Amino acid sequence: MIPQTHLIEVTYIIAVVLFILSLKWLSSPATARHGVWAGEAGMLLAIIGTLLYNGIVDYKWIAIALVLGAIIGVPLGNVQMTAVPQRTALSHAFGALCVTLVGTAEYYLRTPNVPPFVMSVLSLEVILGGLTFTGSLMAAGKLQEVLPQRPITYKGQNFVNLGMLGIAIVLAVMLVHNPANTHLYPMMVGISLIFGVMMIVPIGGADMPTVISLLNSYAGLSAAAMGFVLNSKLLIVAGSLDGASGFILSVNMSKAMNRSFTNVLFGAFGQVQTAVAGAVEQRNVRSATPEEAAAILSAANKVVIVPGYGMAVAQAQHKVRELYDALTKRGIDVKFGIHPVAGRMPGHMNVLLAEADIPYDKLLDMDEINGELPQTDVALIIGANDVTNPAARTDASSPIYGMPILDVDKARTVMVIKRSMSPGFAGIDNPLYYLDNNLMLFGDAKQFVNSIVRELTGGGGH
Amino acid sequence: MVTNDLFNSLYVFILAAFIGFEVIRKVSPLLHTPLMSLTNALDAIAVVGAIILAGERKSTLALVLGTIAIVAATSNIVGGFIITDRMLKMFKSSRTQKP
Numbered sequence: 196m197i198p199q200t201h202l203i204e205v206t207y208i209i210a211v212v213l214f215i216l217s218l219k220w221l222s223s224p225a226t227a228r229h230g231v232w233a234g235e236a237g238m239l240l241a242i243i244g245t246l247l248y249n250g251i252v253d254y255k256w257i258a259i260a261l262v263l264g265a266i267i268g269v270p271l272g273n274v275q276m277t278a279v280p281q282r283t284a285l286s287h288a289f290g291a292l293c294v295t296l297v298g299t300a301e302y303y304l305r306t307p308n309v310p311p312f313v314m315s316v317l318s319l320e321v322i323l324g325g326l327t328f329t330g331s332l333m334a335a336g337k338l339q340e341v342l343p344q345r346p347i348t349y350k351g352q353n354f355v356n357l358g359m360l361g362i363a364i365v366l367a368v369m370l371v372h373n374p375a376n377t378h379l380y381p382m383m384v385g386i387s388l389i390f391g392v393m394m395i396v397p398i399g400g401a402d403m404p405t406v407i408s409l410l411n412s413y414a415g416l417s418a419a420a421m422g423f424v425l426n427s428k429l430l431i432v433a434g435s436l437d438g439a440s441g442f443i444l445s446v447n448m449s450k451a452m453n454r455s456f457t458n459v460l461f462g463a464f465g466q467v468q469t470a471v472a473g474a475v476e477q478r479n480v481r482s483a484t485p486e487e488a489a490a491i492l493s494a495a496n497k498v499v500i501v502p503g504y505g506m507a508v509a510q511a512q513h514k515v516r517e518l519y520d521a522l523t524k525r526g527i528d529v530k531f532g533i534h535p536v537a538g539r540m541p542g543h544m545n546v547l548l549a550e551a552d553i554p555y556d557k558l559l560d561m562d563e564i565n566g567e568l569p570q571t572d573v574a575l576i577i578g579a580n581d582v583t584n585p586a587a588r589t590d591a592s593s594p595i596y597g598m599p600i601l602d603v604d605k606a607r608t609v610m611v612i613k614r615s616m617s618p619g620f621a622g623i624d625n626p627l628y629y630l631d632n633n634l635m636l637f638g639d640a641k642q643f644v645n646s647i648v649r650e651l652t653g654g655g656g657h
Numbered sequence: 658m659v660t661n662d663l664f665n666s667l668y669v670f671i672l673a674a675f676i677g678f679e680v681i682r683k684v685s686p687l688l689h690t691p692l693m694s695l696t697n698a699l700d701a702i703a704v705v706g707a708i709i710l711a712g713e714r715k716s717t718l719a720l721v722l723g724t725i726a727i728v729a730a731t732s733n734i735v736g737g738f739i740i741t742d743r744m745l746k747m748f749k750s751s752r753t754q755k756p
Contacts, residue, residue: 234741263731
């Protein structure tokens, strides 16, 4: 049990206040760093308070574990910004591992005297913790590209997955009924661990923003369940804050991908989209050279740049920043339109652009930028495809019909930097490329942006 | 007593969930990645449960599992705060930025 002595409770209450303030201050970039300090202070206080607990008989292993954890944590805090999604997935796994291990130890300490309610939340804790642990490891592996990124599907997959989850729940019910059934406990945890792997197997790279958010939510809920088991209000609060955050982000991501709410809850977002065969008749595509692109850009008053993950893959962020500088210097208004699923996790693209020193007040989300696109002279798309596809608005037969998109086609001129005419990740043809106001800029994103910048700064652009 | 604890816990859970929804809804989409890394670090407060488990040393199993759990949670605390701060440091406004 978490100790109830007054001093410790006071440190916990202050920690809870600091945690809530921490998230509150995160609402704006101006105060966000205070949020980190508040979080750190709350965490330190809670840990010190816990160490004062007089039931602790041995500090040796605690000290070793704290030091070891810090040694592992430092490099994980210093990964490259492009690797933040896999780091986040890995930390969901660590969080879930902690919760699962504590739950397991509690079970073996208390059995057979586990009241039904405690056994229920303990089962919830370790089932959620177990599936989040292996699921997050799988997600991290796919993001790090040590595992194949393409979805692996087979017949009856949903049946198998739901069946496994069902068995885990049945075992939990049996344990609630009779907690002394110690042989059932490892089976329940084992099936949850396998379920976590199977859950992520059918999910492809493009769905990762939703998956990470969902795993975040599960990790938070399992920690809250642990709070119920240990009767710790501090853990319940921290876990529900994390769970709420993950839940909100999952819903955001599912809306951005046009997937239903139930789809998110059950994690069944792996459906392979039926790729439309490229039986499109040869239509006219206009292309332009860097010189022409630079001339059009320098004649504009208002430019919106739409970056996609392709830009990050090409490592073109810093060239894009040079383009932003060159255009801004000429008095051109440059903004960035960020689709919610532009990166590999919610908000990832903003971090990548902020790293390239692009001011955050120039980064606009989808709703904000869509209001401005009709008055925009040039929309420049770099490494994004499906999120700009007007078929999502107009073509009911398109697999992405209904998905909210950036209305770049409403700009006076659209320019798309792309290697070739090959369709995007979802294998869907993009009618944008055949519009009269569209120009294709064929080439590598980094090199092409660089050529435009050279034209603009070299004085030969107009 | 057990029922009392249960209902107290449920009240806390429901109130915290509402606060969470209200506070987090106001977080700018700009900062959704730091939001996730910060909540992840805060979630690692589970370390307090692990510390007691390892410290009380009621069984060898509890000591071993508790110790591993402390390592896992501490790495999230340290790594989570470091990376969140690194990300937030990068967000600069065009008004405050030097040319």
